[in-house]
Amino acid sequence: MSPTPVTYVSPTQPASYSWEATNEEVAARYGVDRATIVRFDLNTSPRPPGLAAELLAAGRFETPLSEYPPSDYRRLVAAAAAAYGVEPDEILVGAGADEILDLVGKTFLPPGGEAVVPAPSYAMYRVITEQRGARCVAVPRRGPDEAWAMDIDAVRAAARSAAVVWLCSPNNPTGLAEPDGAVERLLAGLASDAVTDGREPPIVVLDEAYAEFVDASLLPLRLAHPNLVVVRTASKAYALAGLRVGFAVARPETIARMAPYRPPGSVSTVSVTVVTEAFLRPDAMRANVARVAAERARLAARLTDAGWVVGPSVTNFLLVTFADAAAAAAAADGLLRRGLVPRTFGAHHPLAASLRLTVRDTAENDRLITAARAARVAAGSARVAAGDDQATARVDP
Amino acid sequence: MSPTPVTYVSPTQPASYSWEATNEEVAARYGVDRATIVRFDLNTSPRPPGLAAELLAAGRFETPLSEYPPSDYRRLVAAAAAAYGVEPDEILVGAGADEILDLVGKTFLPPGGEAVVPAPSYAMYRVITEQRGARCVAVPRRGPDEAWAMDIDAVRAAARSAAVVWLCSPNNPTGLAEPDGAVERLLAGLASDAVTDGREPPIVVLDEAYAEFVDASLLPLRLAHPNLVVVRTASKAYALAGLRVGFAVARPETIARMAPYRPPGSVSTVSVTVVTEAFLRPDAMRANVARVAAERARLAARLTDAGWVVGPSVTNFLLVTFADAAAAAAAADGLLRRGLVPRTFGAHHPLAASLRLTVRDTAENDRLITAARAARVAAGSARVAAGDDQATARVDP
Numbered sequence: 001m002s003p004t005p006v007t008y009v010s011p012t013q014p015a016s017y018s019w020e021a022t023n024e025e026v027a028a029r030y031g032v033d034r035a036t037i038v039r040f041d042l043n044t045s046p047r048p049p050g051l052a053a054e055l056l057a058a059g060r061f062e063t064p065l066s067e068y069p070p071s072d073y074r075r076l077v078a079a080a081a082a083a084y085g086v087e088p089d090e091i092l093v094g095a096g097a098d099e100i101l102d103l104v105g106k107t108f109l110p111p112g113g114e115a116v117v118p119a120p121s122y123a124m125y126r127v128i129t130e131q132r133g134a135r136c137v138a139v140p141r142r143g144p145d146e147a148w149a150m151d152i153d154a155v156r157a158a159a160r161s162a163a164v165v166w167l168c169s170p171n172n173p174t175g176l177a178e179p180d181g182a183v184e185r186l187l188a189g190l191a192s193d194a195v196t197d198g199r200e201p202p203i204v205v206l207d208e209a210y211a212e213f214v215d216a217s218l219l220p221l222r223l224a225h226p227n228l229v230v231v232r233t234a235s236k237a238y239a240l241a242g243l244r245v246g247f248a249v250a251r252p253e254t255i256a257r258m259a260p261y262r263p264p265g266s267v268s269t270v271s272v273t274v275v276t277e278a279f280l281r282p283d284a285m286r287a288n289v290a291r292v293a294a295e296r297a298r299l300a301a302r303l304t305d306a307g308w309v310v311g312p313s314v315t316n317f318l319l320v321t322f323a324d325a326a327a328a329a330a331a332a333d334g335l336l337r338r339g340l341v342p343r344t345f346g347a348h349h350p351l352a353a354s355l356r357l358t359v360r361d362t363a364e365n366d367r368l369i370t371a372a373r374a375a376r377v378a379a380g381s382a383r384v385a386a387g388d389d390q391a392t393a394r395v396d397p
Numbered sequence: 398m399s400p401t402p403v404t405y406v407s408p409t410q411p412a413s414y415s416w417e418a419t420n421e422e423v424a425a426r427y428g429v430d431r432a433t434i435v436r437f438d439l440n441t442s443p444r445p446p447g448l449a450a451e452l453l454a455a456g457r458f459e460t461p462l463s464e465y466p467p468s469d470y471r472r473l474v475a476a477a478a479a480a481y482g483v484e485p486d487e488i489l490v491g492a493g494a495d496e497i498l499d500l501v502g503k504t505f506l507p508p509g510g511e512a513v514v515p516a517p518s519y520a521m522y523r524v525i526t527e528q529r530g531a532r533c534v535a536v537p538r539r540g541p542d543e544a545w546a547m548d549i550d551a552v553r554a555a556a557r558s559a560a561v562v563w564l565c566s567p568n569n570p571t572g573l574a575e576p577d578g579a580v581e582r583l584l585a586g587l588a589s590d591a592v593t594d595g596r597e598p599p600i601v602v603l604d605e606a607y608a609e610f611v612d613a614s615l616l617p618l619r620l621a622h623p624n625l626v627v628v629r630t631a632s633k634a635y636a637l638a639g640l641r642v643g644f645a646v647a648r649p650e651t652i653a654r655m656a657p658y659r660p661p662g663s664v665s666t667v668s669v670t671v672v673t674e675a676f677l678r679p680d681a682m683r684a685n686v687a688r689v690a691a692e693r694a695r696l697a698a699r700l701t702d703a704g705w706v707v708g709p710s711v712t713n714f715l716l717v718t719f720a721d722a723a724a725a726a727a728a729a730d731g732l733l734r735r736g737l738v739p740r741t742f743g744a745h746h747p748l749a750a751s752l753r754l755t756v757r758d759t760a761e762n763d764r765l766i767t768a769a770r771a772a773r774v775a776a777g778s779a780r781v782a783a784g785d786d787q788a789t790a791r792v793d794p
Contacts, residue, residue: 019468019661023460039464048462056453056667063420065445065639065671067436068632071416095492095641095663102660106528111508131503131658235465242462242666244492261528263499264416266492268665269639270453274462 032339038364040335041343043172043317045239046361049284052240052274061273069269076272079279080247084219084232089252092259095266097209097233097246098124104229104248105132106261108164108203115164118150120173120350122207125166137162140350141174144311148174152182156189159202165190168207170214173343173356175313183218187225206230210315212237212289219249226251234275236316238285243271292316296359299369306372317358325352334375340368429736435761437732438740440569440714442636443758446681449637449671458670466666473669476676477644481616481629486649489656492663494606494630494643495521501626501645502529503658505561505600512561515547517570517747519604522563534559537747538571541708545571549579553586556599562587565604567611570740570753572710580615584622603627607712609634609686616646623648631672633713635682640668689713693756696766703769714755722749731772737765
């Protein structure tokens, strides 16, 4: 029998998306030594807290690794609840914040429905929305002069037919938090519109992946808004992205609605044990936040000295903007040839002329600063050679 | 402003389901010491391979734990492909086999669609189906006298309107593989029906979580059937359930259809490294399979000696059947009071009169045997006391 081709197409087929190149791919494409590659594109930290190696070496986990993780992640949930200042029944555990977003989609976003996202923001909101067979409505954010704030009225208007609103504050990739009171105003507006329209308000996801870097959270808003689902993660300030642990934090009745969609154990026992301890011993996280603050200021200043236009940031990354998309692509190429991987944006992205750069450790950041200076020398030389705009072609020593 | 209650109900809300009780819950409910509890209900192994502790202590991972896992899991994929005898582009990695089932649902099962499962089988097929807002059609298996085989013609008939067929061989919880040629016959029949009906055949998921215990796989069938998705796992014979790693194995074009639904990194870097090594050094897995074979025979013989009716099994668990659901519940209660956790089935389940018991190590199995003997003594004494059926009330020493 000849094979029957399978061409059945799911009505929920999402737009294709691709993930970042691996170190191997970068090494092969740019001819650099894999060992020298530094990821400035993933908003991760240079190294995990020391407690990780300590716990792994001790090898004592809640249950042996041959057993499934405890299906209720009880100790992890208790530690997370204490760290976030909420009750354990307000916590849902996922395999990274990405699984939390997926659970939001499964629970609250019907196929054929709509979700709203102030754009630009984290790309997974669109991906999750399209995976559900739902439509993602992008509402442009205000510009850099207005701190990339969401347009509350426009989001509110778009949300009248939406099941979910995806917020991110501090926002990735623009690096700033929503202005004081903005999320609260939106929540109040959505509640008011819902009453007017005789429907329930949409679920508002507030992704606070970078909250530790501002030492502030809008979690208290959940008390008045059971439609608020806050997303937290061990990947950023806690420096444990490789362990894949994220959380939804919301009112118990909202968590209870999501729970039936949660798989019984998507998070490794090793991850459960290490992240539990990271919550119980938060000094490493605080030190990481302090490192970021110091290095962020230094890196921004040195890149600015080198002639790059660096936006303000309260997070562990900087948004650097160039004259145009071609200049950004050229800068990215120059970095990649040195094994420094920036986050680039597609040609049709509102940030096509920008690169997003993670604040890493001093030595790693110095490589970035050196590259920026070299790019300037090269650009200056090219302009000098072309006799183009010589008056402004300052060349650093 | 008073909080607005959220009562929006997703059209895809699944039936509620619950997970197994944790050790803490069992300890509290049955008044046993948590440290003495043994899980006979999860088909796991008594201990992980030694290489796990060795790798954790060494602390060398592909990428630091502060970074995301490599988005293509390249080394893990290569090791899995070699272990399963397939090409790397025929492999998709998930956070346990459960995530693979979820990805099948997302890719192939439209909301409102139908999925078919020969029942009884692994409960997650129904859960995943209902989470998708699809309908799960259970087709009763033949009875224990016919080795719990699926009813090929009935499955084929039900599958005419289905998008997915969930198979499991060797089957959980019945413990036996489909008869030789059965899956191939079903695949051929589905292909033939598809031609007749002018549609594509449904996706056939073949969960081979227990394949290593029979040292046989139906993976070669994928070559003629691109609608076949085989599921494999590191949780059973590899004894690494706590690391949450599973795989889809299928033709490259089928894997390519699933890939857009895969999150970029749901599997911990630690899990990636340990499971990669477990594939490269399969001796521990083979020793585990040998342990299971030896202990399975011994445990079945001793439980039979104790008067329990033990079905044949090619897996790492036994299905034990009692006179009725009440007798099974009483037996379960007796085990739980000794800290031995059996898998029970609901009152309306076709296996309500049965318990599923994992084959564990010698000392743990001895506790189960002792409990079975004690139950018999108790039952015999009760019957003697009641003057009921004294002729058959044999009491073991």
